[in-house]
Amino acid sequence: MPIEYLILLGAGIIVGVLIAIFGIRRTSSSDNESLRLLQEQMSQLQTRLNDQLQSNQSNQTSMQEAIQKQMTDAQSVISDVRDRLGKLHETNQQVVGVTDQLQSLEDILKNPKQRGVLGEYYLETVLKNVLPPERFRLQYTLGEDKQENKLVPDAAVFLEEGKTLPVDSKFSLENYNRLVQEHDDAKREALQKEFKTDLKNRIDETAKYIQPDLGTMEFAFMFIPSEGVYYDLLINNVGSSNTTARDLIEYAFQEKRVIIVSPTSFMAYLQTVIQGLRSLEIEENVREIQKRVGELHRHIATHEELMQKLGKSLGTTVNHFNTAHKELGKIDKDVVRIADTERVVEPAALDQPRKGDDD
Numbered sequence: 001m002p003i004e005y006l007i008l009l010g011a012g013i014i015v016g017v018l019i020a021i022f023g024i025r026r027t028s029s030s031d032n033e034s035l036r037l038l039q040e041q042m043s044q045l046q047t048r049l050n051d052q053l054q055s056n057q058s059n060q061t062s063m064q065e066a067i068q069k070q071m072t073d074a075q076s077v078i079s080d081v082r083d084r085l086g087k088l089h090e091t092n093q094q095v096v097g098v099t100d101q102l103q104s105l106e107d108i109l110k111n112p113k114q115r116g117v118l119g120e121y122y123l124e125t126v127l128k129n130v131l132p133p134e135r136f137r138l139q140y141t142l143g144e145d146k147q148e149n150k151l152v153p154d155a156a157v158f159l160e161e162g163k164t165l166p167v168d169s170k171f172s173l174e175n176y177n178r179l180v181q182e183h184d185d186a187k188r189e190a191l192q193k194e195f196k197t198d199l200k201n202r203i204d205e206t207a208k209y210i211q212p213d214l215g216t217m218e219f220a221f222m223f224i225p226s227e228g229v230y231y232d233l234l235i236n237n238v239g240s241s242n243t244t245a246r247d248l249i250e251y252a253f254q255e256k257r258v259i260i261v262s263p264t265s266f267m268a269y270l271q272t273v274i275q276g277l278r279s280l281e282i283e284e285n286v287r288e289i290q291k292r293v294g295e296l297h298r299h300i301a302t303h304e305e306l307m308q309k310l311g312k313s314l315g316t317t318v319n320h321f322n323t324a325h326k327e328l329g330k331i332d333k334d335v336v337r338i339a340d341t342e343r344v345v346e347p348a349a350l351d352q353p354r355k356g357d358d359d
Contacts, residue, residue, distance in 0.1 A: 119169040119225040120154050126263055127155060127167075130270040134158070142166065143214040153209045157273065159217070165273070166209035166220040167266075170202040176229060199248050207256035219257040223266055230262035 120138070127136045140156035142164065157165040179191040206222040224230045233249060252258040261269060336342065 119223070122225040122263065123155055123167065123169045123223050126266055126270070127157075130267055130274065131157065140164075142209060142211060142216060145208065145211070151209055151211060151214070153206075153220070154223070157270075159273070159276075162215050163217055164215050165217045166206075167223055168206045168209060168220065169223040169225060170205055180232075196248065200251070203248070203252040203256050203258050203260075206258045207252075210257055219259060221266065221269065222252065222258050222260045224260060224262055227262050227264060230260070230265070233260070 124138055127138075136155055136157045138155050139152055142151040142153065142156065144150055153166040153168045155167040155169075157167060159165060176195060179188065179195050182188045182191055203222060206220050210216055210218065210220050212218060224233075249260055252260055259269070
């Protein structure tokens with residue numbers, strides 16, 4: 001019950017009691033016992049009202065504190081929800097951004113020319129991660145073929161002794177995608193033939209860069225920028241009944257000397273090339289060290305010659321010293337005879353320097 005109603009109720013009771021007291025006094029002023037009882041009841045009623053009032057005030061304070069706490073908790077929850085909604089919005093924006101990027105990538109892959117640029121970029125990334133910059137070049141002109149057509153592979157790896165390893169990124173994805181997605185046997189067989197012809201043409205295009213007369217190696221790499229496609233070729237998932245994908249790989253290597261590689265296998269081949277280059281560098285360093293040691297030997301021989309000359313010069317000086325000291329001894333001997341004194345010059349002679357004296 002609200003405290004205002006309790007106060008009004010108490011006030012009404014007090015007024016009623018006072019009226020009753022006033023009436024009692026008017027009717028019988030001598031009835032003290034009744035008055036005393038009435039006063040006690042009034043006192044008890046007052047005490048109850050005070051207790052009830054204090055209890056209501058305490059309950060109201062507790063209720064206000066509880067309401068305040070609930071409001072604080074609600075504000076905290078609302079703030080947390082607002083933050084989470086903000087983060088969710090940011091995440092949604094990122095998802096939308098990734099979706100747009102994937103759509104852009106899909107649009108790029110639909111365009112054969114742009115897809116070729118992407119494959120060349122992938123090839124460049126692999127080369128940069130494995131080889132030093134001076135060991136490869138993109139779009140390198142090897143020279144001209146017999147028909148005077150320029151030979152420009154997508155990349156060239158420079159080896160020792162002026163040798164060049166051609167690398168070309170060539171693979172048509174249209175026929176492959178159509179072949180993978182087709183389930184009709186008749187259409188699939190036709191697509192297999194198209195795929196075989198397409199892949200064979202790419203192998204032949206790469207093989208034209210093998211020009212030993214122009215300083216190339218006896219083989220070339222055909223780079224397929226897709227591990228999935230390369231894997232399908234290896235496990236024979238694509239191909240026709242007459243010529244399988246593995247047959248095409250063997251055709252490339254055995255007949256055209258073209259090695260088909262994926263990004264992973266290409267890195268393995270490049271690591272082998274690097275080991276070969278390092279071996280050649282070690283061999284060159286050994287030859288350089290031998291050359292330096294030979295030069296050091298010549299310096300030692302020259303120094304030995306100078307030391308021999310210095311030894312001869314020192315020998316002459318020692319001879320002069322010994323001769324002069326001997327003459328000084330003779331003079332000292334004559335002085336002793338004349339003055340009848342003791343000799344002050346002791347006979348001494350230095351040894352000649354000898355070749356090979358060392359500790």
